[in-house]
Amino acid sequence: MKPFRLALFTDSAPQFLERALLSLAQAQGFAIELKVWGFTSPLAVQDELATFQPEAVCYWLCSEQARTHQLPSIEPLLALPYHWLICNLPILDEGAFGNYALLAPSSLRARLAQWNHDLLERAQTQHNLHLIDLERLVSDLGHRQCFDARLWHMAAVALTPTATELLAERILATLRVMRGEVRKVLVTDLDDTFWSGIVSDVGAQGIHPEDSSRCAYRAWLKTLAQRGILLAIASRNEIATVQEAFARDDLDFSLEDFAAVQVAWDVPKSEMLKRIAEQLGVHTSSLVFIDDRIENRNEVRAQCPDVLVPELPEDSTCWMDVLSSLTGFETLAITEDDALRAQSIKSNQQRLALAETLSQEDYLASLEQQLTPEPLSAQNVERAAQLSQRCNRFNMCNTRHTAEELLNRKGWVYRLKDRYGDMGLISVVILEQNEIVSWVMSCRAFGRGIEQRILSHLKSMIPELCGRYQPTERNTLCANLYQENGVPLP
Amino acid sequence: MISQQLALCFCDVLRQPMPAGFECATIAELPGWDSVAHLSLMMEIEKRFQIRFRATELFAITTIPALIAVIEERQHA
Numbered sequence A: 001m002k003p004f005r006l007a008l009f010t011d012s013a014p015q016f017l018e019r020a021l022l023s024l025a026q027a028q029g030f031a032i033e034l035k036v037w038g039f040t041s042p043l044a045v046q047d048e049l050a051t052f053q054p055e056a057v058c059y060w061l062c063s064e065q066a067r068t069h070q071l072p073s074i075e076p077l078l079a080l081p082y083h084w085l086i087c088n089l090p091i092l093d094e095g096a097f098g099n100y101a102l103l104a105p106s107s108l109r110a111r112l113a114q115w116n117h118d119l120l121e122r123a124q125t126q127h128n129l130h131l132i133d134l135e136r137l138v139s140d141l142g143h144r145q146c147f148d149a150r151l152w153h154m155a156a157v158a159l160t161p162t163a164t165e166l167l168a169e170r171i172l173a174t175l176r177v178m179r180g181e182v183r184k185v186l187v188t189d190l191d192d193t194f195w196s197g198i199v200s201d202v203g204a205q206g207i208h209p210e211d212s213s214r215c216a217y218r219a220w221l222k223t224l225a226q227r228g229i230l231l232a233i234a235s236r237n238e239i240a241t242v243q244e245a246f247a248r249d250d251l252d253f254s255l256e257d258f259a260a261v262q263v264a265w266d267v268p269k270s271e272m273l274k275r276i277a278e279q280l281g282v283h284t285s286s287l288v289f290i291d292d293r294i295e296n297r298n299e300v301r302a303q304c305p306d307v308l309v310p311e312l313p314e315d316s317t318c319w320m321d322v323l324s325s326l327t328g329f330e331t332l333a334i335t336e337d338d339a340l341r342a343q344s345i346k347s348n349q350q351r352l353a354l355a356e357t358l359s360q361e362d363y364l365a366s367l368e369q370q371l372t373p374e375p376l377s378a379q380n381v382e383r384a385a386q387l388s389q390r391c392n393r394f395n396m397c398n399t400r401h402t403a404e405e406l407l408n409r410k411g412w413v414y415r416l417k418d419r420y421g422d423m424g425l426i427s428v429v430i431l432e433q434n435e436i437v438s439w440v441m442s443c444r445a446f447g448r449g450i451e452q453r454i455l456s457h458l459k460s461m462i463p464e465l466c467g468r469y470q471p472t473e474r475n476t477l478c479a480n481l482y483q484e485n486g487v488p489l490p
Numbered sequence B: 001m002i003s004q005q006l007a008l009c010f011c012d013v014l015r016q017p018m019p020a021g022f023e024c025a026t027i028a029e030l031p032g033w034d035s036v037a038h039l040s041l042m043m044e045i046e047k048r049f050q051i052r053f054r055a056t057e058l059f060a061i062t063t064i065p066a067l068i069a070v071i072e073e074r075q076h077a
Helices: A015-028 A042-052 A063-067 A098-103 A108-125 A134-141 A149-155 A161-178 A212-226 A239-246 A269-280 A294-303 A316-323 A337-357 A360-367 A381-390 A450-461 B002-014 B035-049 B064-075
Strands: A004-010 A032-038 A056-060 A084-087 A129-132 A185-188 A230-235 A260-263 A287-290 A370-375 A410-418 A421-432 A435-441
Touching: A004 A015, A004 A042, A004 A161, A015 A032, A015 A161, A015 B035, A032 A042, A042 A056, A056 A129, A056 A161, A063 A108, A084 A161, A098 A108, A108 A129, A129 A161, A134 A161, A149 B035, A161 B035, A185 A212, A185 A269, A212 A230, A212 A316, A230 A269, A239 A260, A260 A269, A269 A287, A269 A294, A337 A360, A337 A421, A370 A450, A381 A421, A381 A435, A410 A450, A421 A450, A435 A450, B002 B035, B002 B064, B035 B064
Parallel strands: A004 A032, A004 A056, A056 A084, A084 A129, A185 A230, A185 A287, A230 A260
Antiparallel strands: A370 A410, A410 A421, A421 A435
């Protein structure tokens, strides 16, 4: 894969962050081409920046500069045709106003807070602006761990090496999402993870779902589920015992909350994860695995190295410290379709059950599918971009788009409903005259005749339709799609 | 003892094997050294020896013997 071209601008010494980014990217096997401008505004080197053609521009201002300088406005930057990763500013206080500082517009504290507020407001509506939450990092790590006045005054270094490494991690996590590396499924163990106790030893009534640290863990799972992450179970148990445990009134989950359930005695966890990935139609690199037992975590790491397996402390009360800092669930946007997507993947099991009992033709007819095309527009670019960032298997040219970029493209998006529910936006086609230059489709919709219907729709409007295909390791399933449907290559 | 611990710290931060004649070396001549690594080194030394350098010392200490002397002085302070 070609290196990610990142431009980095700072108003402090950039060398620590530059080094941290390069070394972390190398450790993660993520190729990056980095060009750095220290103490420079992007507005001052627009020609050089244009020559570099960055895929993203990271702009890191430091709070210390605000003591003596006015904070620059980001507005002129957003007019430039780049994807901006802009760090918010950790809040400092010069101590001149006491508790009144936030109310005094000229105080350092109020100015930094106002700048952050403006940035946040812009990020909510500006598609080419992505926030890097440095303020949260500082709040997690503690002010004294992040700042060292000696480094600032002697060398204009704005963050300690420790904090800089964590900032690099956050920036890289965002770059990876821009490249389509998205974690979609969280797989959890049950015993001593989801609840306290081993259900096969103590029985369904003997486990402790009310254990405070497990309650916090499950609340975290609920939040992930609400934002569209699928949940799955991988547990060494008997299904009847697990069902009995989930029937307890004081357990705030039911088995139906899980898109896939793997419960068995004699199957290694790695194998369970592979089965879950297959069942949900995702690659194992989309999975995050949580298990209290180190031998299970290590077995999964050895057998499925692309699964993200956070190292949990033995003491479960400290788990959320680790899990809340996980960068695996980074996203560029949250759309209404996220919840629909999760729901439709879950209902896929009902579809699969139906498919087993009917012929392919009868199955498709019985689904009562309604495919609705819509022109690509401001109303749907956010979800369209997200789909292009998430799709690897049905991505004809391995293209990733951002919402901002899609606003200037011509194309169609397709929504799908069937008797089991609304799947939301499932496909995006980008056209240049009569040529399909990019086509992504959710793997949930693949193999249901949808791709043929999309091509028919396009052919009905474009007489000499042709389509571009660029093979990758992941998109082999659509290698012959154009040929099989009478669409020539350009 | 300080010298050995210090050498280990340099090896870890600079990611280099221990050079011959470390005890009397000039810091800037050690393999893998540069100004960015220098600050990382000083921060790491503070952590491992539980001492704190003065701001001016961060760049003013240029040799290993001088560094060892400051560490000894701070530890006995």
